[in-house]
Amino acid sequence: MSLRGRNEKRARTKSFILIGDGFDEFEVVYLIHKFRQAGLPIKSVSLFNKLVYSRQGVGIKADCALAEHPFDNVAEDCLLILPTGGQNGETLRQDARVRPLLQLVKERHGRVAVTDGQSSLARDLCQIFTASSTVMHPVEEQMEFFVAALTDHALFAS
Known part of the structure; x- marks a missing residue:
C-alpha cells in the first residue's frame, strides 16, 4: 500500500527542522518520521x-x-520547523544565527512552524512574520494533529 503523496513526481515544499542540544526527542523524531x-x-x-x-x-x-x-540553495516557499520542547526553544532563541535565518526564510516567502505557540520563541517570531506565514501549535491540540496538519500543508502547498 502506498502512502498518499509518496509516488507523485511533482515538486514538494522543502522542509527543514532546526535542532540544538537539549531538544525533546518526541517532537523531533516524530516530526521527521511523519x-x-x-x-x-x-x-x-x-x-x-x-x-x-x-x-x-x-x-x-x-x-x-x-x-x-x-539554506543557500533553497528555492522559495520552504518550511522551517522550530521545535521548542526541552531546551531547544531557548537554544534557538539565543543563537545569533537564527534571526538572520528567519529573515532569509521570510524573504523567500517561506513559512515557519513552532511546536509551542505560547513559547518565547513564538512571541519573537510574531515580530518578524505575519500570522499567515507562521504555524503555531496550540497548547490544547495534540502533537499528532499538529504534525498531520503540517504534512498536509507540505503535501498540498506545491
Missing part, C-alpha cells in the same frame, strides 16, 4: 555538530549542520 513517511523532503539541521543530544542524552545525527549553509 514527514518522511509521507514522502516529503525534510532535512534535520543542527546548530553546531551533526551529532546532537536530546535532553535525555539520546544522540541523533542530523542531516547537516547550520555551518554547512543548507
Whole structure:
C-alpha cells in the first residue's frame, strides 16, 4: 500500500527542522518520521555538530549542520520547523544565527512552524512574520494533529 503523496513526481515544499542540544526527542523524531513517511523532503539541521543530544542524552545525527549553509540553495516557499520542547526553544532563541535565518526564510516567502505557540520563541517570531506565514501549535491540540496538519500543508502547498 502506498502512502498518499509518496509516488507523485511533482515538486514538494522543502522542509527543514532546526535542532540544538537539549531538544525533546518526541517532537523531533516524530516530526521527521511523519514527514518522511509521507514522502516529503525534510532535512534535520543542527546548530553546531551533526551529532546532537536530546535532553535525555539520546544522540541523533542530523542531516547537516547550520555551518554547512543548507539554506543557500533553497528555492522559495520552504518550511522551517522550530521545535521548542526541552531546551531547544531557548537554544534557538539565543543563537545569533537564527534571526538572520528567519529573515532569509521570510524573504523567500517561506513559512515557519513552532511546536509551542505560547513559547518565547513564538512571541519573537510574531515580530518578524505575519500570522499567515507562521504555524503555531496550540497548547490544547495534540502533537499528532499538529504534525498531520503540517504534512498536509507540505503535501498540498506545491
